[in-house]
Amino acid sequence: HGAMRLIQAWQWVQEKKFEKAKRKALTLEDDDSSYDSNSDDDIAEKNAESDGVDEHSGFADLTGELIGSSARRFVQWSVIGVQLGCLVLYFIFVTENVYSVLAQTNDGHSPVKKVPIMFAMLCIEVPLCLVRDLKVYAPFNSVANFLIGSSLIIITWVSVARISAQGPAPSSTALVTDSSWYLFVGSSLFAFEGIPCVLPIAESLSPKDRPRFLTVYVVTILVIGAVYLSYSIVAYLSFGAEVNIIVTLNLGDNIFPAAAVRCMYVVAVIFTFPLQLFPASLELDSVLCGIGRSKAGARKAVAEDRANVRDGGAAAGEGSAGVDKTLFGAPRGLVLGDGLRMCVIFFAWCAAVAGRDSLDRIVALVGCTCGAPLALVLPYLLHSEVLRRENRSAIRHAAQARKAGARGPGEEEDPEGPRPRQLAEAPEKTAERYRNLCLNAFLLGIGAAACLGVTGIVLYTWNDEA
Numbered sequence: 001h002g003a004m005r006l007i008q009a010w011q012w013v014q015e016k017k018f019e020k021a022k023r024k025a026l027t028l029e030d031d032d033s034s035y036d037s038n039s040d041d042d043i044a045e046k047n048a049e050s051d052g053v054d055e056h057s058g059f060a061d062l063t064g065e066l067i068g069s070s071a072r073r074f075v076q077w078s079v080i081g082v083q084l085g086c087l088v089l090y091f092i093f094v095t096e097n098v099y100s101v102l103a104q105t106n107d108g109h110s111p112v113k114k115v116p117i118m119f120a121m122l123c124i125e126v127p128l129c130l131v132r133d134l135k136v137y138a139p140f141n142s143v144a145n146f147l148i149g150s151s152l153i154i155i156t157w158v159s160v161a162r163i164s165a166q167g168p169a170p171s172s173t174a175l176v177t178d179s180s181w182y183l184f185v186g187s188s189l190f191a192f193e194g195i196p197c198v199l200p201i202a203e204s205l206s207p208k209d210r211p212r213f214l215t216v217y218v219v220t221i222l223v224i225g226a227v228y229l230s231y232s233i234v235a236y237l238s239f240g241a242e243v244n245i246i247v248t249l250n251l252g253d254n255i256f257p258a259a260a261v262r263c264m265y266v267v268a269v270i271f272t273f274p275l276q277l278f279p280a281s282l283e284l285d286s287v288l289c290g291i292g293r294s295k296a297g298a299r300k301a302v303a304e305d306r307a308n309v310r311d312g313g314a315a316a317g318e319g320s321a322g323v324d325k326t327l328f329g330a331p332r333g334l335v336l337g338d339g340l341r342m343c344v345i346f347f348a349w350c351a352a353v354a355g356r357d358s359l360d361r362i363v364a365l366v367g368c369t370c371g372a373p374l375a376l377v378l379p380y381l382l383h384s385e386v387l388r389r390e391n392r393s394a395i396r397h398a399a400q401a402r403k404a405g406a407r408g409p410g411e412e413e414d415p416e417g418p419r420p421r422q423l424a425e426a427p428e429k430t431a432e433r434y435r436n437l438c439l440n441a442f443l444l445g446i447g448a449a450a451c452l453g454v455t456g457i458v459l460y461t462w463n464d465e466a
Contacts, residue, residue: 002379002447003198003221005440007214009382010062010199012390058203059196060283063378066385075196075378076283078370082193083280084348085366090269090276091352092359094121096246097262104253114356121270122349129274129341137275144268151264154257155247156231159238169240182457185450186364191228192375193367196279245360281341361458368455376447380440387433387440394430 060079064072095117102110131137202213236243239250248265251258355362 001443002192002375003195003217004214005383006059006062006195006198006379007202007217009066009379009386010202011210012386013062013065058199059374059378060286062199063382066382071378071381075374076286078374079196079283080280081370082196082366082374083276083283084344084351085190085362085370086193086276087273087280087345087348088352088355088362088366089359090273091118091121091349092356092362093246094266094269095352095356096359097248097266100249101259101262104259115353118349118353118356122345124270125273126342126345128271129277129345130338131274132337137271140271141275144272147264147268151248151261151268152231154261155251156234158251158257159234162238163234168237169242180360182454182461183360183364185454186367186458187360188367189372189375189450189454190363190367192371195375195379277341277344281337281344284340284344358462361462364454364458368451368458372447372451372454376450377444380444380447384437384440384444387437390433391430 060072060075063075095114098117099110099112099114102112198217202210205213235247235250239247242250244250248258248262251261351362
């Protein structure tokens with residue numbers, strides 16, 4: 001629902017920009033007698049593109065346009081926090097699975113501790129993350145998707161077979177665990193970490209396909225929710241209260257499926273790690289580029305950095321006059337970008353080492369502090385701002401109509417002359433707008449309460465056993 005509100009706010013902004021471009025095209029028509037009136041829409045589309053329609057208008061840009069630059073920075077740091085949380089989880093997930101496989105092959109005792117395993121993964125990921133052309137990872141991403149899908153099918157098959165042979169686990173009848181319910185709330189909020197991807201996907205569609213995007217999105221989310229629900233119910237009925245945070249550790253000590261599934265997941269996560277880092281590095285670079293620059297200068301710097309990423313650093317040496325284009329004998333932008341990526345990876349590694357025994361709390365904390373604001377707070381703030389602007393516009397139009405003595409929609413012409421219009425729009429539309437404002441305020445309050453409440457509980461009980 002939050003994503004739907006976000007899409008509605010984005011559509012409103014795009015419509016306003018297109019209307020502005022349309023008026024600009026009509027102005028050209030009035031100024032030029034040779035202007036071709038049949039091409040109004042085409043010229044409006046070109047003007048819209050030059051005025052910023054569909055130009056990197058992601059979650060952060062939309063928030064900055066409707067609420068302000070401070071809110072834009074908050075969205076950027078929230079996206080960075082979510083992505084860094086994912087990197088921390090990847091480090092811990094791979095370490096736990098590798099440690100389990102090593103212990104399984106050495107009579108229950110791993111010859112290597114967890115921290116060295118994490119360091120080995122760090123050494124593998126650093127050179128992988130320095131590859132800037134994401135097309136290189138396309139085949140690896142396909143392999144990773146196949147491995148993850150196969151692993152999920154195997155885990156579901158093992159769980160169903162266990163239920164068929166032994167029946168549901170006795171402890172699976174407890175729907176709520178008093179000591180760890182807040183971890184469930186935080187983990188659920190973490191599942192919303194993909195909401196910043198909604199607007200880029202919508203922008204990538206052609207104009208004729210955009211009206212169907214909302215329907216496709218809702219159906220997709222319902223299917224994903226059904227898969228999540230089915231998978232979790234089957235796993236919980238199979239393993240009960242003994243289910244591990246990392247469910248692959250519940251598969252036993254055999255080679256297949258236990259060790260095979262763990263190895264499949266490890267390979268998949270290692271090769272998708274650079275893709276998970278990419279949004280965080282771009283957002284962090286965007287924040288750093290905006291420091292000490294004007295809005296236009298920041299946008300130009302970010303555009304240059306994204307061009308460097310696409311071109312594998314070929315454009316890094318192209319800069320404004322008077323700027324040192326090289327550093328340590330290499331393009332300056334390429335060196336600084338690589339240094340930023342390594343700092344991000346090292347920070348995530350340090351956080352994983354510090355919280356390697358608190359995976360459940362890390363997931364809940366990231367979900368409450370970063371995922372909840374993005375999914376349950378900001379979309380309703382943005383949509384409410386759109387509704388308030390529409391209210392102000394309706395009031396302004398009503399005042400202009402009363403001043404001009406215009407006739408309202410649906411009114412029959414008065415033989416005595418035109419009468420002032422009381423409203424610029426139907427009362428039902430105004431009432432619907434106020435109902436949406438009230439609903440947004442209610443849902444926003446629930447999201448803020450979940451964010452603050454669960455965050456406080458997680459921090460307060462960090463050292464307690466769940």
